[in-house]
């Protein structure tokens with residue numbers, strides 16, 4: 001029987017929850033039992049009486065405290081935003097494959113809340129002394145989450161940092177920073193552009209995808225995307241086969 | 253108090269398919285076999301039902317497949333599965349080795365497909381199959397077989413001829429008279445029926461952005477807490493006309509929910525969507541059932557069902 005070694009279902013205590021931008025919150029919690037994770041993996045949090053757990057990329061983990069960044073989007077995130085320090089939460093995780101860290105100059109691209117997993121990745125790369133550059137894009141200055149340090153910022157409306165979508169700056173960053181590997185997370189349009197540009201420069205690229213989920217452990221096939229296969233194409237679950245995919249494997 | 257060795261939680265679903273307790277997991281919500289074993293000892297379950305298997309592999313529907321609703325969810329997975337050949341080669345050996353009771357859920361788009369699947373199950377000595385004639389999420393077949401009593405009679409009779417194990421027919425609530433459909437399944441030789449599969453429904457999400465509405469529509473099958481009253485209604489009605497065991501399904505999250513189904517006339521239950529919300533849910537219900545019977549001196553599921561009729 002295939003029984004995973006590490007327990008995947010946890011209770012945790014919230015140790016801080018803070019509004020960090022106009023619509024985003026950063027929540028930190030400490031699991032009550034053993035937990036480990038790597039960048040690109042996510043946790044699936046139970047939101048009160050709602051049927052579906054909500055998946056959130058891990059934004060930080062220091063061996064004890066897990067951090068997630070979330071944007072107010074609907075009932076689930078609204079429920080979470082009303083939680084307080086000391087409240088208990090219930091989550092499944094860490095789930096998903098995570099980024100494949102390599103000893104290569106790394107360009108990290110984040111957009112919106114998609115900055116969370118690449119921010120976590122940056123912390124780990126720094127620990128391993130792998131050179132990296134994190135550029136992220138937001139709609140406007142008020143949407144830039146406090147406490148998430150990026151090397152470069154762009155805003156769609158030019159209210160902070162570089163003016164325009166992060167997509168417009170990928171080529172510049174590649175020319176300037178000369179990365180040997182690219183990682184990205186954000187809306188599909190950003191990931192698709194990143195993957196295509198990376199391919200043109202022949203730089204390996206990993207993208208962390210998002211999709212509505214039900215089980216978050218590869219059972220229901222609710223979160224699948226299409227990827228390339230030797231026989232053409234096949235479906236892959238974002239929750240288990242992903243959320244991280246090779247940019248060139250994804251059929252956009 | 254009953255002595256623990258005298259406690260009999262088993263249920264006979266027909267043709268010697270006796271499951272050790274009435275708590276099962278529903279098709280499509282529990283994977284092929286051991287996916288949930290990372291959360292708890294799934295051997296405490298009465299039986300698991302595999303996700304639907306079709307003759308050929310299926311890629312399922314494209315586009316958004318999941319939509320949360322108030323008290324439930326809509327899915328339009330579209331029977332994505334590896335196909336019967338790969339299933340029998342890769343998953344069946346694991347299930348057989350796992351030592352727990354399981355039911356193979358089969359779905360087809362033609363009578364011939366169901367019959368072929370039944371033959372394959374027979375050849376692999378499968379002890380129980382659940383005939384899925386109630387999936388609302390595929391373009392052709394499946395649901396059509398479960399909405400017309402004559403068509404269903406023909407289908408179940410032919411499958412019955414090929415399959416000697418326990419044959420369960422899974423009913424859809426998307427019909428005018430579920431009693432007639434259930435009766436024709438029984439007449440055609442079904443050993444048990446399970447009810448319900450998902451209800452047809454549509455979710456619409458509108459977002460106002462840049463002076464226009466972005467519209468997302470997801471039409472599929474509704475499941476979860478929201479469907480429990482419908483499921484209880486179906487189970488109550490068919491229990492008036494059937495002699496064979498009924499397996500209740502729909503919005504079961506805890507022992508109290510399971511009791512309501514037994515009270516309505518079910519002999520066993522399947523836990524579906526609740527597995528997504530609370531991964532250990534079905535196992536907890538099995539534990540709670542055992543504890544309840546033990547603490548209250550109830551010796552068997554028959555006794556329990558009798559008591560559950562209420563005063």
Ligand SMILES: Cc1cc2nc3c(=O)[nH]c(=O)nc-3n(C[C@H](O)[C@H](O)[C@H](O)COP(=O)(O)O)c2cc1C
Pocket residue numbers: 214220222278279280281303304327329331357384387422448449450474475476477479501502503504522523524525526
């Ligand atoms: C994601 C999902 C996939 C399902 N797939 C199947 C399936 O393959 N075959 C089937 O007979 N029923 C399938 N069902 C229906 C369930 O087995 C069950 O009948 C229904 O969800 C009602 O129970 P619940 O409210 O406890 O979920 C599926 C349900 C869901 C939510």
Ligand code: FES
Pocket residue numbers: 212213214215216217218219220221222223224237238239240
């Ligand atoms: S959410 Fe169920 S397979 Fe990914």
